[in-house]
Every structure is written in C-alpha cells, then in structure tokens.
Amino acid sequence: xxxxxxxxxxxxxxxxxxxxxxxxxxxxYHSIELPDGSVVQGMIGxxxxxxxxxxxxxxxxxxxxxxxxxxxxxxxxxxxxxxxxAQVVAVDCIEFEEFREAHRMIGSQVDYRILDVEExxxxxxxxxxxxxxxxxxxxxxxxxxxxxxxxxxxKDTAFVESFVTDDGSAPCAMEFYETNELGGQIDNWFGPSVxxxxxxxxxxxxxxxNLEYVAERRAGFxxxxxxxxxxxxxxxxxxxxxxxxxNRTNDIQFHPGKDEYICVYFxxxxxxxxRESLRIExxxxxxxxxxxxxxxxxxxxxxxRVPPGLSPGRHEVRLRTAESSYSNPFTIxxxxxxxxxxxxxxxxxxxEALTAPPPVVxxxxxGMTGSDVFLGHRNEYVCCRFRTTEAGLDRAxxxxxIDETEQAVVFLTDLGGGCxxxxxxxxxxxxxxxxSVRIRTVSSNFSAPGEIAFQxxxx
Amino acid sequence: MVSLNASATxxxxxxxxxxxxxxxxxxxxxxxxxxxxGFQSLDVLxxxxxxxxxxxxxxxxxxxxxxxxxxxxxxxxxxxxAQVMAIDSTPFERFRIAHELLGSHAVYRVDDVCRLSPxxxxxxxxxxxxxxxxxxxxxxxxLEKVCELATDLVCVESFVIDDGSDPAAKPVMEFYETTELCGQxxxxxxPNTxxxxxxxxxxxxxxxHLESVLDHRAHVTCYRRWPEVxxxxxxxxxxxxxENAATRGREFSSANDDxxxxxxxxxRAHLTAAEVLPRIGPYGSHPVFLQNTGSDGWQVNCKLPPGxxxxxxxxxxxxxxxxxxxxxRIGVDLSDEQRRHxxxxxxxxxxxxxxxxxxxxWERNVVHTGLHxxxxxxxxxxxxxxxxxxxxxxxxxxxxxxxxxxxxxxxxLRQINAMLPTGAQPGEYSISASFGEIVSPPVPVRLV
Numbered sequence: 001x002x003x004x005x006x007x008x009x010x011x012x013x014x015x016x017x018x019x020x021x022x023x024x025x026x027x028x029y030h031s032i033e034l035p036d037g038s039v040v041q042g043m044i045g046x047x048x049x050x051x052x053x054x055x056x057x058x059x060x061x062x063x064x065x066x067x068x069x070x071x072x073x074x075x076x077x078x079x080x081x082x083x084x085x086a087q088v089v090a091v092d093c094i095e096f097e098e099f100r101e102a103h104r105m106i107g108s109q110v111d112y113r114i115l116d117v118e119e120x121x122x123x124x125x126x127x128x129x130x131x132x133x134x135x136x137x138x139x140x141x142x143x144x145x146x147x148x149x150x151x152x153x154x155k156d157t158a159f160v161e162s163f164v165t166d167d168g169s170a171p172c173a174m175e176f177y178e179t180n181e182l183g184g185q186i187d188n189w190f191g192p193s194v195x196x197x198x199x200x201x202x203x204x205x206x207x208x209x210n211l212e213y214v215a216e217r218r219a220g221f222x223x224x225x226x227x228x229x230x231x232x233x234x235x236x237x238x239x240x241x242x243x244x245x246x247n248r249t250n251d252i253q254f255h256p257g258k259d260e261y262i263c264v265y266f267x268x269x270x271x272x273x274x275r276e277s278l279r280i281e282x283x284x285x286x287x288x289x290x291x292x293x294x295x296x297x298x299x300x301x302x303x304x305r306v307p308p309g310l311s312p313g314r315h316e317v318r319l320r321t322a323e324s325s326y327s328n329p330f331t332i333x334x335x336x337x338x339x340x341x342x343x344x345x346x347x348x349x350x351x352e353a354l355t356a357p358p359p360v361v362x363x364x365x366x367g368m369t370g371s372d373v374f375l376g377h378r379n380e381y382v383c384c385r386f387r388t389t390e391a392g393l394d395r396a397x398x399x400x401x402i403d404e405t406e407q408a409v410v411f412l413t414d415l416g417g418g419c420x421x422x423x424x425x426x427x428x429x430x431x432x433x434x435x436s437v438r439i440r441t442v443s444s445n446f447s448a449p450g451e452i453a454f455q456x457x458x459x
Numbered sequence: 460m461v462s463l464n465a466s467a468t469x470x471x472x473x474x475x476x477x478x479x480x481x482x483x484x485x486x487x488x489x490x491x492x493x494x495x496x497g498f499q500s501l502d503v504l505x506x507x508x509x510x511x512x513x514x515x516x517x518x519x520x521x522x523x524x525x526x527x528x529x530x531x532x533x534x535x536x537x538x539x540x541a542q543v544m545a546i547d548s549t550p551f552e553r554f555r556i557a558h559e560l561l562g563s564h565a566v567y568r569v570d571d572v573c574r575l576s577p578x579x580x581x582x583x584x585x586x587x588x589x590x591x592x593x594x595x596x597x598x599x600x601x602l603e604k605v606c607e608l609a610t611d612l613v614c615v616e617s618f619v620i621d622d623g624s625d626p627a628a629k630p631v632m633e634f635y636e637t638t639e640l641c642g643q644x645x646x647x648x649x650p651n652t653x654x655x656x657x658x659x660x661x662x663x664x665x666x667x668h669l670e671s672v673l674d675h676r677a678h679v680t681c682y683r684r685w686p687e688v689x690x691x692x693x694x695x696x697x698x699x700x701x702e703n704a705a706t707r708g709r710e711f712s713s714a715n716d717d718x719x720x721x722x723x724x725x726x727r728a729h730l731t732a733a734e735v736l737p738r739i740g741p742y743g744s745h746p747v748f749l750q751n752t753g754s755d756g757w758q759v760n761c762k763l764p765p766g767x768x769x770x771x772x773x774x775x776x777x778x779x780x781x782x783x784x785x786x787x788r789i790g791v792d793l794s795d796e797q798r799r800h801x802x803x804x805x806x807x808x809x810x811x812x813x814x815x816x817x818x819x820x821w822e823r824n825v826v827h828t829g830l831h832x833x834x835x836x837x838x839x840x841x842x843x844x845x846x847x848x849x850x851x852x853x854x855x856x857x858x859x860x861x862x863x864x865x866x867x868x869x870x871x872l873r874q875i876n877a878m879l880p881t882g883a884q885p886g887e888y889s890i891s892a893s894f895g896e897i898v899s900p901p902v903p904v905r906l907v
Binding site: 007008094116141142144145171172173174175176177178179180186189192196199200202203248257258259261275290291303 | 548597632639650657
C-alpha cells in the first residue's frame with residue numbers, strides 16, 4: 001500500500017488542528033531562552049528547535065557573517081544565529097508581537113522586517129552568506145519563484161526545510177492545495193515530494209543540493225551556490241570553452257528579468273560526459289547543466305539557466321568536468337533591468353583602413369550536421385573557421401560573404417591560437433550546387449574562398 | 460486585408476518559397492485562398508479553437524493571444540472582428556511575414572507572460588492562453604497575470620498528464636527539472652486535469668469550466684463574471700460586514716494575496732460554497748471558505764479578484780436564484796486622495812447599546828467566561844463611516860477593542876464583537892460602547 005497522503009487525511013488534519021489549539025493557548029510558537037536562563041515556553045520546545053537546527057551543517061562560529069532568517073516567526077533561529085556572532089536580518093510576512101517582545105527581552109540587534117518572499121531582492125535586503133528558509137516553501141503559490149528569490153540573495157549556502165508528501169521514494173511531483181486540504185489550513189499551497197523539493201532547489205539556481213533528512217513529512221536540504229573546489233591533481237584534461245551564448249539570440253547579452261538560458265560550446269577529450277559530470281560556473285556561482293549534447297567527436301554543447309543574482313555588467317563563464325581543472329573563461333554581459341527586450345541592436349559592419357592581412361579560411365561546415373552539405377533547414381548555420389593575426393575581434397568587426405551576398409555574423413568565438421569561428425545564416429534563394437564562402441574583418445581584405453554545397457530538401 | 464495583385468506576385472512567390480523553407484508550425488490561409496502548409500493543418504487549428512465558446516462575432520472586442528507562434532489564432536480572432544494583440548517570448552519571423560501577407564493590423568509584442576501588466580498592454584475581453592502554461596516555471600503567477608488582464612473570458616489550453624476522466628483525482632503536478640518531458644528542456648510542469656482546474660480557480664476567476672481533454676491537452680474556459688439572474692425567485696442576501704481577512708480593515712492591496720471576508724444573512728436553510736456567488740466590482744470571485752456563524756448568519760471568504768483599478772469598489776453577493784445583496788464599499792490600492800473621499804455620513808452624536816448577548820450562544824445580558832469568550836452588542840447611532848479600529852467596548856472601565864463591526868441592519872443597529880479577557884471573573888458588570896470620544900450610556904451584563 002502506498003504511503004498515505006497528507007492532503008485530506010483526517011489523522012494529519014487532527015494533528016495540525018491540535019497544534020493550532022495548543023498555539024492559541026501558549027501564544028508563543030518557539031520557546032525562547034532569556035539571558036537570565038529562564039525560558040518562555042512556546043509550542044515548540046528548546047530541544048526540538050536545537051535538534052532541527054543541528055540537522056544542518058551551519059557553522060558554530062558565524063562571526064562576520066550576514067545571515068537571513070526567512071519566516072522567523074517568534075525568532076528563535078534569528079537569536080541563535082546572532083548568538084553565534086552573525087549579523088542577522090529576520091523577515092516575516094506579518095508582524096509577530098512575540099518576536100518584538102523576545103527581541104526586547106534578549107536585547108537583540110536583529111533587524112526585523114516585514115516582507116513577502118517575492119520582495120526579497122539584493123536591492124531590498126542585500127546579499128547573505130547564509131539563509132535559513134524553514135517552513136515557508138509550501139506556503140507559497142509560486143514555490144520556484146520563492147526559491148529563485150532566496151538563491152539570488154544567497155552568496156554561500158541556503159538551508160531549506162519544508163513539508164514534503166513522502167519519504168523520498170515518490171516521483172518528482174507536487175500536490176496542489178486549493179483550499180484547506182492540508183491540515184485544514186488555508187495557507188498551504190503546494191506539497192512537493194522529496195525529489196521534487198530537491199529539483200526545485202536545483203532549478204532555482206543552486207549548484208549542489210544535499211538532502212539532510214526526511215522524517216515525519218518534513219525534509220531538510222542544504223543548498224550551496226558553488227561547486228566543490230576543482231581537484232588539486234586533475235586526472236582529466238580541462239575542457240576548452242569556445243563560447244557561452246544566449247540560446248534564443250546567439251548573443252552574449254542576457255536580460256535579468258527574463259527566463260534566459262546559456263548555451264555553452266566546448267571541446268573535451270573526456271569520454272561519456274553527462275550533464276551530472278559538468279561543473280559550469282559564472283563568477284564562482286555554480287549552475288547545473290540541463291542538457292549535455294555530444295555534437296560530434298569531442299565537441300559538446302550544454303544548456304543551463306542563468307544563475308539568479310548576477311548584477312548588470314560582465315561576468316565570466318568557466319566549466320570543468322568532475323576530475324579536471326577549470327577551462328578558459330568566456331565573458332557574458334548581463335544587461336541593466338528594463339532594457340527593451342524586443343529587438344537587440346544588431347551590430348553593423350563598418351570597414352576601416354586595411355592594416356591587417358586577410359584571414360585564412362580553413363574549414364566551412366554545416367553547424368547542424370558537421371558536413372559541408374546544406375539542405376536548407378531553418379536550423380542550419382554556416383560555421384566558418386579561420387585564422388587571423390588580429391586579436392579582440394567581435395561580431396561587428398567580421399563579415400561573411402556567401403557568393404556575392406554579405407551575411408551578418410550571428411555568432412563569433414575565439415578558439416584560441418589565432419583560430420576563430422564565425423557563424424551566419426544562408427542567404428535566401430540559394431541555387432542548388434556549390435557556393436563559395438569568404439570572410440573579412442573591418443581592417444582586412446577578404447580571405448580566399450572556402451566551399452559549401454547546397455541541396456534543396458528532398459533533392 | 461490586402462489582396463495579391465499581379466505586380467506583387469513575384470515578390471510574394473519568393474516569400475512563399477522562403478516560408479516553405481523556414482518551416483511553419485501553423486498552417487496559414489492567405490487572402491487569395493492559397494494555404495501555407497504547416498505542421499498543424501487548418502483542420503487541427505480550427506478544432507483547437509472550436510473547443511472554446513468564442514463568439515463568431517468579436518467586433519468591438521479586444522483580444523490577446525499569448526504565445527502566438529506563427530499567429531493563426533491571432534489572425535482568426537482578427538478575422539472575427541476583434542482588435543488583437545499577439546505576444547511571444549521570442550520574435551518569430553514567420554509571424555511577421557504572415558502578418559504582412561494577410562495585411563493584418565494585429566499588434567505584435569515580444570514579452571514574457573509573467574511580466575505583462577495592464578498599464579503597459581491594457582485590458583482584454585478575451586485572452587487566448589494556448590500551449591504555454593507547461594513551459595512556465597511559475598504557472599500560478601502566469602494564470603494570475605492572465606486573469607488580471609482579462610475582463611471576461613480566458614481560454615486555457617495545456618498539456619496534462621492524465622485524460623481528465625477522474626473528477627475526484629487529487630490535484631498533482633509533475634515538475635520537469637531537465638528534459639524529462641519529450642526530451643525538451645523548455646517544459647517545466649505537467650499538471651493533471653484536476654490541478655489545472657484548481658490553479659485556474661486559484662488565480663482569481665469566478666468560475667472555470669473543463670471543455671475537453673484531447674490527447675493530453677486540456678481545454679479550460681475561465682470566466683471572470685457570474686451570469687446575471689433573469690427572474691430571481693429568492694430574496695437577496697443581506698451583507699452585514701465586509702473586511703480584509705488578514706488585516707480586518709476595509710482596505711485591500713492588489714500586490715498582496717488578499718482575501719475578502721463577507722458576513723451576510725441568508726434566508727436559505729442550507730448553503731454550500733458553490734451556492735454563494737461573491738462579486739467585487741464587476742468581477743466574480745468564488746468562495747474558498749464558507750461557514751455558518753449561527754442561525755441565518757454566514758461568513759464567506761474569497762480572493763480579491765485581480766485587475767481592479769485603484770479606488771472604491773462595491774462588494775456584494777447573491778445565491779443561485781437571488782438578486783444581488785446590498786453593496787458594501789471596499790478600497791483597493793487607495794491613494795491618499797481616494798482615502799479622504801471615502802463614503803461619508805452624519806457624525807455620531809449619541810450612541811446607545813440596544814442589545815447585549817453572549818457572542819456564541821446569543822443569550823441576552825449574559826456572557827460565559829472562559830477561553831475565546833466573546834461579547835456581542837447591537838448599537839444605534841454609529842455613523843456609516845465608522846471603522847472598527849476607532850470602536851471599543853468598555854467593561855467596568857476596561858477597554859476591549861472591537862474585533863468585528865457589522866453594516867447597519869434594517870433597524871440601523873450595528874453589531875460590535877469584542878473578546879473577553881481570559882481572566883475575567885463572574886459577577887455583575889456594566890458595559891458601554893464607544894466611537895472615538897463618544898461613549899454610550901452603560902447597560903448591565905452578568906458574567907457567568
């Protein structure tokens with residue numbers, strides 16, 4: 001018989017309602033220890049509060065650290081973090097008189113703010129080394145949005161505790177509670193399975209998510225923003241990172257308000273790579289790969305979400321495999337919020353004085369198949385690889401010519417060692433047969449032509 | 460629409476060749492009768508549209524097509540006479556080409572559904588939300604946004620994990636971390652039909668109706684309004700009080716997940732949540748909670764419907780066969796100016812306690828002490844604009860803040876509830892009510 005669900009379960013409902021009754025007589029939710037050693041008895045005893053906290057790897061000494069306690073309620077966790085030396089911000093969605101009273105009795109310096117989880121942003125509360133996110137997730141109508149907000153303000157680690165629907169064996173899914181199905185309370189919205197809660201934490205942008213415990217329909221997760229340090233003695237060769245681009249636009253620009261994905265293209269000699277064996281990071285923030293695709297031979301593509309919390313400006317993407325050191329960095333740019341997103345300006349090619357020698361085209365291929373034959377499918381790109389003595393090229397400084405038609409470079413990357421790759425679309429109305437591809441830069445003349453063959457589909 | 464003339468044929472012929480090569484998802488019927496064959500045939504597209512009760516004549520209506528892709532639904536709504544805005548998360552060249560070939564006037568906008576706001580795009584009579592929901596990481600947020608933009612009807616089509624045949628199914632939603640669904644990494648959630656319907660209701664619609672589930676695609680029509688009753692045969696319910704369920708005040712914020720608590724009297728002996736139809740401004744909002752508060756008294760809670768303009772709105776409700784009850788004004792996102800212009804009445808001169816009862820048993824002039832003990836007064840002379848936080852009950856000179864204030868009943872009496880302190884001792888007391896500085900004469904009450 002499968003584990004009995006909590007929703008609509010009279011026993012679970014009875015249990016919750018008993019707790020609610022107990023809370024209304026006690027008044028206090030957390031018990032609180034006062035400086036003189038006396039204890040204000042709340043619904044949850046000091047021992048239970050200590051045991052819950054001890055299930056997470058939270059340092060005993062938090063001197064110099066900034067800690068956020070989300071859903072602080074009476075504030076036991078906030079005051080405990082302060083006792084360990086941290087500078088603490090406590091947040092709740094409604095103001096609790098008991099928190100104020102305990103704060104006064106303890107003589108606490110904790111900064112108490114009334115904010116919704118959706119309102120937690122670097123601009124409103126700053127960044128934190130550690131975030132406690134206990135007993136809040138299942139009260140949110142948009143649980144993944146809440147976790148994204150938490151991730152964006154976490155520099156190091158978030159500790160997530162939540163109601164869960166199972167013991168860890170159920171598939172990745174969440175129950176939805178339209179009214180008071182869960183425990184007779186109307187403020188519960190989603191009940192994730194253990195696997196689903198972990199997946200939500202990863203999807204929110206945490207690099208590593210570790211399940212600490214599952215007991216009595218509660219689970220604890222430690223969510224870290226960085227990968228483990230690269231091995232001191234790597235046994236695998238480091239990948240060569242060709243590029244990291246926006247999967248919608250092929251550009252290096254990303255918009256902070258949008259749901260955007262990075263495509264990384266890289267070369268690695270490590271056989272049998274999977275998404276789990278990749279460690280991709282942006283400015284030190286790890287981001288799990290959603291897919292890893294072996295394009296051909298040692299050429300790979302991986303897609304990932306832009307990790308939350310990147311400030312506007314330039315950021316460096318790097319990756320490694322499980323046992324390698326990190327690759328070369330590749331720079332992406334996060335735009336300022338509110339930049340119009342419809343059409344990003346396309347760089348226009350403006351020739352200058354011819355001061356550099358022409359590039360040398362050494363390979364022209366169909367980006368989809370790796371061959372030099374094109375069938376006219378809309379996903380096909382011309383990938384033109386060339387050598388040049390010039391450095392610091394960007395898309396605006398290179399142009400392709402296919403027969404007599406100039407084609408804008410939609411993607412350009414430095415392959416290292418004076419080698420580059422430029423991608424473009426095929427011109428409209430290309431006739432069946434062979435065609436020539438040339439390339440030039442703003443300060444050089446056209447290269448000698450490379451060749452492609454064009455066959456119409458079905459031909 | 461522009462028909463194709465001879466001199467333009469060459470250009471259009473080249474375009475058509477280009478289109479064929481680009482690969483279309485929607486098929487497209489051109490003004491001259493030619494059809495661009497896409498992945499989905501015209502029959503398939505017409506059948507998707509036919510799942511929803513969309514009027515054939517949409518003249519004078521504003522419509523929004525979210526996730527327009529190649530634009531067949533956009534152009535079909537326009538053909539029926541609507542003024543249409545099409546939205547997609549990424550620009551589609553094929554939409555622009557079809558737009559030009561059809562001579563369409565639809566506005567094309569590249570935007571994310573979760574960032575749409577009425578201040579930027581306005582409001583729409585009809586919103587098409589087809590094949591988008593399961594691609595979103597925050598499905599409830601998206602449905603709330605869509606609800607906010609709609610004034611009448613929203614057509615939702617989504618992938619579902621079941622066939623919708625079990626009406627008692629527990630609402631669940633699968634979550635796709637990577638490429639679990641069809642190998643695509645742009646799918647995030649897979650609700651079952653029950654979960655899709657529950658999320659639509661929770662987004663703030665008055666009522667939602669499952670039209671069909673075809674091959675793992677559910678079609679749900681979401682209505683923002685209750686239908687009107689032609690010839691009501693029951694008396695109207697009487698609203699005694701309307702409050703913000705969290706703050707107990709008369710004001711609401713559209714930025715919060717605010718709920719409206721309505722206390723009312725109904726002559727019906729039995730009521731279920733499905734038989735109570737609350738309305739705030741023009742929009743219906745279905746009950747999330749209903750309880751009998753004693754004899755003919757009821758309390759119903761509903762979500763503050765999204766999309767209300769800042770200002771004062773009438774809250775009311777009806778039962779299935781009754782006219783609307785008396786309207787009670789609530790404030791939504793009030794400016795200081797609007798707050799000053801709240802509905803006014805004459806100032807209180809003298810107030811009088813007409814009736815004192817136990818707040819639970821309704822026994823007159825007697826109150827039972829103990830946990831959650833409550834006292835109820837019926838008071839005359841309170842002005843219409845009196846608010847609860849200026850009202851208190853005085854027990855032998857001890858102030859008990861009012862926790863509830865009703866609207867005036869037909870005799871002009873307003874009910875005030877106050878909680879009795881837990882340590883109150885039995886005995887004879889005097890009790891009075893106050894509004895600001897004005898205090899009623901005391902009346903006797905016995906605590907037992």
